[in-house]
Amino acid sequence: MFLLIFTVLILYVVYSWLKIRPANFPPGPPTVPILGALPFMPKENVHYAMEKWRKQYGGVVGLVLGTKLSCAAVETKVAKEVLKRDEFQARPISKFITERSFDRRIGIMFADGEEWQEQRRFAVHHLKDFGLGKSSMEGIIMEEVTELLEEIKDKTLQVSGLFNISTVNVLWGIIAGTRYKHSDPKLQKLMQLLTAFFRSGNPTGGNLRMIFPFLKYIFPNYMNEIQIASEQLNNFFLEIINEHAQSLDENNPRDFIDVYLIEMNSKKGSNTTFDVQTLQVVCSDLFSAGSESVGNTLGFALLYMVLYPEVQEKVHATIDENIGRNHKLSLQDKVQVPYVEAVILEVMRCNTIAPITVPHRAMKDTTLNGYFIPKNTTVLVSLWNVLQDKEHWGDPCNFRPSRFIDENGKLVKDNTFIPFGLGKRLCPGEALARNNLFLFFTSIMQKYSVHLPPGHPTPSTLSLPGFTTAPKPFEVTFKSRK
Numbered sequence: 001m002f003l004l005i006f007t008v009l010i011l012y013v014v015y016s017w018l019k020i021r022p023a024n025f026p027p028g029p030p031t032v033p034i035l036g037a038l039p040f041m042p043k044e045n046v047h048y049a050m051e052k053w054r055k056q057y058g059g060v061v062g063l064v065l066g067t068k069l070s071c072a073a074v075e076t077k078v079a080k081e082v083l084k085r086d087e088f089q090a091r092p093i094s095k096f097i098t099e100r101s102f103d104r105r106i107g108i109m110f111a112d113g114e115e116w117q118e119q120r121r122f123a124v125h126h127l128k129d130f131g132l133g134k135s136s137m138e139g140i141i142m143e144e145v146t147e148l149l150e151e152i153k154d155k156t157l158q159v160s161g162l163f164n165i166s167t168v169n170v171l172w173g174i175i176a177g178t179r180y181k182h183s184d185p186k187l188q189k190l191m192q193l194l195t196a197f198f199r200s201g202n203p204t205g206g207n208l209r210m211i212f213p214f215l216k217y218i219f220p221n222y223m224n225e226i227q228i229a230s231e232q233l234n235n236f237f238l239e240i241i242n243e244h245a246q247s248l249d250e251n252n253p254r255d256f257i258d259v260y261l262i263e264m265n266s267k268k269g270s271n272t273t274f275d276v277q278t279l280q281v282v283c284s285d286l287f288s289a290g291s292e293s294v295g296n297t298l299g300f301a302l303l304y305m306v307l308y309p310e311v312q313e314k315v316h317a318t319i320d321e322n323i324g325r326n327h328k329l330s331l332q333d334k335v336q337v338p339y340v341e342a343v344i345l346e347v348m349r350c351n352t353i354a355p356i357t358v359p360h361r362a363m364k365d366t367t368l369n370g371y372f373i374p375k376n377t378t379v380l381v382s383l384w385n386v387l388q389d390k391e392h393w394g395d396p397c398n399f400r401p402s403r404f405i406d407e408n409g410k411l412v413k414d415n416t417f418i419p420f421g422l423g424k425r426l427c428p429g430e431a432l433a434r435n436n437l438f439l440f441f442t443s444i445m446q447k448y449s450v451h452l453p454p455g456h457p458t459p460s461t462l463s464l465p466g467f468t469t470a471p472k473p474f475e476v477t478f479k480s481r482k
């Protein structure tokens with residue numbers, strides 16, 4: 001009897017495996033029963049493999065992850081098409097993803113349909129009202145910059161995590177009306193949890209824990225970073241939301257949480273997407289997206305400055321000639337120093353922190369690049385391939401900021417430079433991120449030169465793996481420019 005059940009089970013698994021790829025599904029790495037293509041996927045930094053796949057399989061690569069269908073858009077034209085077409089703007093339906101959001105598909109980043117539209121529209125509108133991405137935020141950013149400049153003066157410091165609290169403070173000022181001391185133990189703990197979380201998976205969904213969420217019950221000590229980080233983040237936000245609710249003055253909203261609570265109260269009793277859990281998840285989406293992204297990009301910027309001293313020298317000379325060393329920096333200075341802007345863009349092109357976007361999902365049966373994509377297929381978009389596209393950039397492996405400067409010395413606008421994505425899912429933090437990057441990076445370069453401490457090995461430009469990327473740990477000395 002046991003043998004019969006076992007044989008039927010095996011036959012079922014093999015049958016399902018043989019049937020899993022529908023006709024005309026994009027070609028891709030081979031698959032085995034149960035695990036799909038997992039044994040043939042790189043364990044980390046999957047984006048590095050995508051160029052090889054593009055050459056082998058073409059613009060769309062079909063992937064079977066466990067028993068689920070995925071595909072990856074690895075050619076510029078196809079990647080842009082996915083980002084623009086409405087039927088690809090949903091997010092995957094996955095137990096692994098909803099573990100962070102009370103087992104509900106809510107918030108902005110991993111929600112879709114009307115829930116997502118309503119929450120995203122509300123957040124973008126009201127965050128803008130409080131200054132997100134506007135020049136009126138300059139004062140808040142410069143407060144953080146000033147404190148950071150003091151902290152790093154003439155010191156040798158580890159770059160990993162160095163900027164995360166400063167950049168979170170800028171965002172948190174608008175969301176919750178508070179800033180944290182860099183030494184705040186609670187915030188430091190949260191940032192450590194977030195870092196562990198970001199480094200614990202990969203954006204393709206191609207690891208055991210993501211394919212088989214039940215594994216966390218079998219290996220709780222190894223596989224619950226996401227749950228620990230999510231629970232602590234959600235509790236942290238709940239405490240802040242409760243404090244806001246207690247002191248709320250509906251006629252005088254202080255920040256984003258206040259306007260959200262007012263909206264929630266006004267819709268009480270009706271069929272609404274506004275509730276406390278959703279607010280917790282919206283805060284979590286913004287906080288996590290806003291903390292590491294800008295901080296790690298600044299980390300990469302310092303990495304390229306120590307690796308390319310001639311570029312650092314040119315940055316210093318550009319600032320000295322056009323802004324001066326003692327001038328208090330403002331966003332209006334951007335136009336005076338296109339080369340500095342070009343350096344920031346080139347850092348993001350060479351080592352973007354989101355080489356693969358948050359996964360998308362096909363909302364209906366459709367086709368892409370001539371292949372059949374069934375409803376609910378996860379669609380990965382490799383921004384890495386777009387930003388490293390040889391046909392477009394010519395010499396993508398070279399760090400060459402001058403590619404963003406035209407013959408008149410002006411900054412070039414390039415439609416293939418899309419580290420923030422495109423279309424309806426375009427990163428809502430783009431303007432804030434760009435302002436932060438300019439003010440932090442230019443202020444550091446205005447005051448300091450950065451060097452590797454004597455005897456330290458040359459750091460690598462290869463990134464740390466994770467849902468997003470980060471520079472590998474390295475130290476720099478911030479030396480005051482006399």
Ligand code: HEM
Nearest residue numbers: 108109289290293294354357358419420421425427429433
């Ligand atoms: C260098 C900095 C940043 C980069 C390179 C970046 C890049 C991206 C990318 C590629 C996406 C995915 C787009 C897609 O799925 O197609 C995204 C989504 C998102 N980003 Fe950013 N981001 C940055 C900073 C920020 C900041 C500061 C915030 C905070 C306001 C933020 C908030 C978000 C949110 C909420 C989403 C989800 C949008 C949605 O699903 O509708 N990001 N970002």
